[in-house]
Amino acid sequence: MPTHFKGSKKEIESLNTFIKMTRATESINHRLSTYLAESCERLTVSQFGILEALLHLGPSNQKELGRKILKTGGNITLVIDNLEKRNYVKRETDPNDRRASIVSLTTEGKDFISGYFPAHVEKIVEEFSSLTSEELKELGRLCKKVGMKENN
């Protein structure tokens, strides 16, 4: 559903692209999130994000994890609390800095995420299956170009 706004060509095009981009991202995430919740009772996208980060980065402190998945400190605390409850991760005080804790995957967590990840990848490939290889690359390039705006 395009915007009802009446403005310059540039304005309308920008608004419409923003809407399409937001819609597409939300749709994909919704589908991924639904599939995830079905595959592992009520696991959420943010919890998955932490597990994924730990799988690839290895044990990390909360600050690093927050930076990796772009969430705030308070949020990380909650998400990790809930993952701890599920016994997917454990926290240990960092011997080098007692303010910090090192978060790592438990055996259970490792088993889950390494088992699930290929299905996750499969799902994502499926989400972009309507695009050609060239289009996929171009979409990535354009998103990166837009997202880089504030890095200058």
Add this chain to the structure above:
Amino acid sequence: MPTHFKGSKKEIESLNTFIKMTRATESINHRLSTYLAESCERLTVSQFGILEALLHLGPSNQKELGRKILKTGGNITLVIDNLEKRNYVKRETDPNDRRASIVSLTTEGKDFISGYFPAHVEKIVEEFSSLTSEELKELGRLCKKVGMKENN
């Protein structure tokens, strides 16, 4: 930060594009949301979304609004409750269907949203200013193509 995943070319490209797309959308939304909260004390993106929809569609029931901004019924109730508290919207029972309520902008809400909206547009134009006209259109086309996947 690209994925650490080792897989086929298609898989890696899909994952990377997904990450870029998500990152870009979140960045833009974060900046818009910050600007919005500064412009009107603690107004949230979802509240703005309802106001925007009402500005363009006129008085609507909650179901329509939920469909327009792609949020669930329970969430709409909360967001509108909070907008009502700010006296930006009002609810009236629909005379044709007593289960439903018609939500409309108050004078205050109308003043705010019609005054703020041009700045919102300006911000979005700015967010996409790194793209050429052609790129902007192409980004929109690709996002639409991806997002349409589940409409078949």
Add this chain to the structure above:
DNA sequence: TACTATTTGTTTAACATTAAACAAACATGG
């Protein structure tokens, strides 16, 4: 060494978000 600035995770408050359950109202079909 002492003081100040910075950092790390936690807590708090307010709001968002979903799925599921529910009640009232409406629509449909026999």
Add this chain to the structure above:
DNA sequence: CCATGTTTGTTTAATGTTAAACAAATAGTA
């Protein structure tokens, strides 16, 4: 007309999300 199915908004429970405030720990400087 009545019974059944559907719809609309609300409530509930669980989780997410942010900014701000805070305390403990660390780093830097005089």
